Amino acid sequence: xxxxxxxxxxxxxxxxxxxxxxxxxxxxxxxxxxxxxxxxxxxxxxxxxxxxxxxxxxxxxxxxxxxxxxxxxxxxxxxxxxxxxxxxxxxxxxxxxxxxxxxxxxxxxxxxxxxxxxxxxxxxxxxxxxxxxxxxxxxxxxxxxxxxxxxxxxxxxxxxxxxxxxxxxxxxxxxxxxxxxx
Amino acid sequence: xxxxxxxxxxxxxxxxxxxxxxxxxxxxxxxxxxxxxxxxxxxxxxxxxxxxxxxxxxxxxxxxxxxxxxxxxxxxxxxxxxxxxxxxxxxxxxxxxxxxxxxxxxxxxxxxxxxxxxxxxxxxxxxxxxxxxxxxxxxxxxxxxxxxxxxxxxxxxxxxxxxxxxxxxxxxxxxxxxxxxx
Numbered sequence: 001x002x003x004x005x006x007x008x009x010x011x012x013x014x015x016x017x018x019x020x021x022x023x024x025x026x027x028x029x030x031x032x033x034x035x036x037x038x039x040x041x042x043x044x045x046x047x048x049x050x051x052x053x054x055x056x057x058x059x060x061x062x063x064x065x066x067x068x069x070x071x072x073x074x075x076x077x078x079x080x081x082x083x084x085x086x087x088x089x090x091x092x093x094x095x096x097x098x099x100x101x102x103x104x105x106x107x108x109x110x111x112x113x114x115x116x117x118x119x120x121x122x123x124x125x126x127x128x129x130x131x132x133x134x135x136x137x138x139x140x141x142x143x144x145x146x147x148x149x150x151x152x153x154x155x156x157x158x159x160x161x162x163x164x165x166x167x168x169x170x171x172x173x174x175x176x177x178x179x180x181x182x
Numbered sequence: 183x184x185x186x187x188x189x190x191x192x193x194x195x196x197x198x199x200x201x202x203x204x205x206x207x208x209x210x211x212x213x214x215x216x217x218x219x220x221x222x223x224x225x226x227x228x229x230x231x232x233x234x235x236x237x238x239x240x241x242x243x244x245x246x247x248x249x250x251x252x253x254x255x256x257x258x259x260x261x262x263x264x265x266x267x268x269x270x271x272x273x274x275x276x277x278x279x280x281x282x283x284x285x286x287x288x289x290x291x292x293x294x295x296x297x298x299x300x301x302x303x304x305x306x307x308x309x310x311x312x313x314x315x316x317x318x319x320x321x322x323x324x325x326x327x328x329x330x331x332x333x334x335x336x337x338x339x340x341x342x343x344x345x346x347x348x349x350x351x352x353x354x355x356x357x358x359x360x361x362x363x364x
Contacts, residue, residue: 025260026258026260028210028212028221028223028256028258029221030210030212030213030214030219030220030221030254031212031219032212032214032217032218032219033217034217035214035215035216035217035250035252036214036252036254037212037213037214037219037220037252037253037254038212038219038254038280039210039211039212039221039254039255039256039280040256040280041210041256041258041260041276041278068217070217070218070219071219072212072218072219072220072221073221074210074221074222074223076208076210076223078207078208078223094223096223098220098221098222100218
């Protein structure tokens, strides 16, 4: 019998997707201007069915967003390469989520404060004793003179894929998983 | 004095970039069709100043490439979030490389064999006793009836950035690095 049972499929487990997006470190924001694609790695949070991130309010990213707010945000985790000696077969286990929609600049102070608090909780949990004050966020949402902007990508569409690899017996050697049929 | 010295800069160390691209697990391919961006996570190899990857010769990715071969390929590593109690400051250390150019389908059997051998060496080192034979690759490069395609992205431009965070003293707690000024 074939020792590896692969399942490459669309993932519809909402809790699993939610957990994945809440814990993944880095997302990749895809933009396009005059059909020239651009992909930027970002820290982010997933909150109320939207991606939030912040960044300098200048540069190529902002120029692209101003020309075309359509975006694709991709998050992927690679769970390792799997090999099976019989038959000679290699494969990769992963989970990935692709979110598409339009980017908006966040101008509501309450929304900005909540998103940035969730970002602190995600990346530096328990580090700050006090919650973020709104006054701290005012410069992020001000239309004038702001050097930092908070953006939001509403998920008009979300697709998740995962490939689970179930082995008869597994041995982890570093990041490579080998099967052992002996 | 400020305890964290940040250096966010363009990286021009060719050896460092080379090593980074040769060892990173996952790259994110950005495509665009009619200004709709699309970002796909991929296994890949970096060889002779080009990105090589393979995949099914069907689906949205192929449709996009056929309409518009322009691509942006981004690879990023997150080395952890850094916090410093005085002053309250958090930051992320990372390295990222963005490669831009046009995608080509690889039709040369020797080039395809070399690229796929380098891919095996990267993802499953030492796993296959024998090198890949050209006959194994013929179906990948055949213009007729192929279900798998190998693509190449020549690096018309490459930009690398890194942010090194140098701390006075560092303590690793999970993925979070704290400074201790005591």
